[in-house]
Amino acid sequence: MSRGDLLELLKASGALRFGTFTLASGKTSPYYVDIKKAITRPEILRAIGRGIAKYAHRADRIAGVELGAVPIAAVVALETGKPYVMVRKDRREHGTSKDYEGDLVAGDRLLFVEDVVTTGGTLLRAVERMRAAGADVTEVVAVVDREEGGKEALAAIGVTLRALVTSAELMQVAKSGTPTGSLP
Numbered sequence: 001m002s003r004g005d006l007l008e009l010l011k012a013s014g015a016l017r018f019g020t021f022t023l024a025s026g027k028t029s030p031y032y033v034d035i036k037k038a039i040t041r042p043e044i045l046r047a048i049g050r051g052i053a054k055y056a057h058r059a060d061r062i063a064g065v066e067l068g069a070v071p072i073a074a075v076v077a078l079e080t081g082k083p084y085v086m087v088r089k090d091r092r093e094h095g096t097s098k099d100y101e102g103d104l105v106a107g108d109r110l111l112f113v114e115d116v117v118t119t120g121g122t123l124l125r126a127v128e129r130m131r132a133a134g135a136d137v138t139e140v141v142a143v144v145d146r147e148e149g150g151k152e153a154l155a156a157i158g159v160t161l162r163a164l165v166t167s168a169e170l171m172q173v174a175k176s177g178t179p180t181g182s183l184p
Contacts, residue, residue: 001047007165007173009047010144013038016174025119025148033144033167035115036068049075051164052113052141056080059111059139061104063087065126068115072143076113085110087126099129106134114142117161120150127159144170 010016015038021029039045053076056062062084064073070086077084085102104110110130114123117140127137138159145151145163154161
């Protein structure tokens with residue numbers, strides 16, 4: 001599937017919405033990329049899984065932060081045959097008090113997946129907690145990079161961010177209806 005095809009699927013799903021939105025980073029934005037809505041459609045989730053699976057060859061496990069990245073981690077695990085870890089946004093204070101669900105062996109290379117990256121704050125905290133648990137984390141693949149500092153923030157802690165598409169590309173398709181390029 002090409003980058004243009006994925007952009008068209010995201011557009012058709014209504015994943016790009018306009019209005020006034022408060023993002024997880026606390027920023028206000030005139031648009032919102034709702035990948036959670038898009039990934040409820042099997043054909044889109046499958047396309048995302050296949051696109052991200054290309055980056056998983058060096059990983060021992062796939063990791064996704066609850067809620068939006070968990071279905072993505074699951075489909076990448078299905079595509080690659082690699083187990084996945086569900087990372088909590090915050091440490092659980094009851095039951096097992098775990099930061100994550102799934103198996104992790106010290107030294108495991110985790111490929112983090114994410115739906116949308118803006119400033120990278122949620123990922124920064126998750127990566128640091130998984131590193132403290134013994135994981136080796138150097139890569140994140142997002143469906144969409146909003147290009148608002150997340151790539152740079154992750155680079156500052158030694159993590160490379162790749163994205164299947166950028167919000168600029170999604171906006172271009174929304175305005176012109178003409179997707180360009182192929183998936184990396």
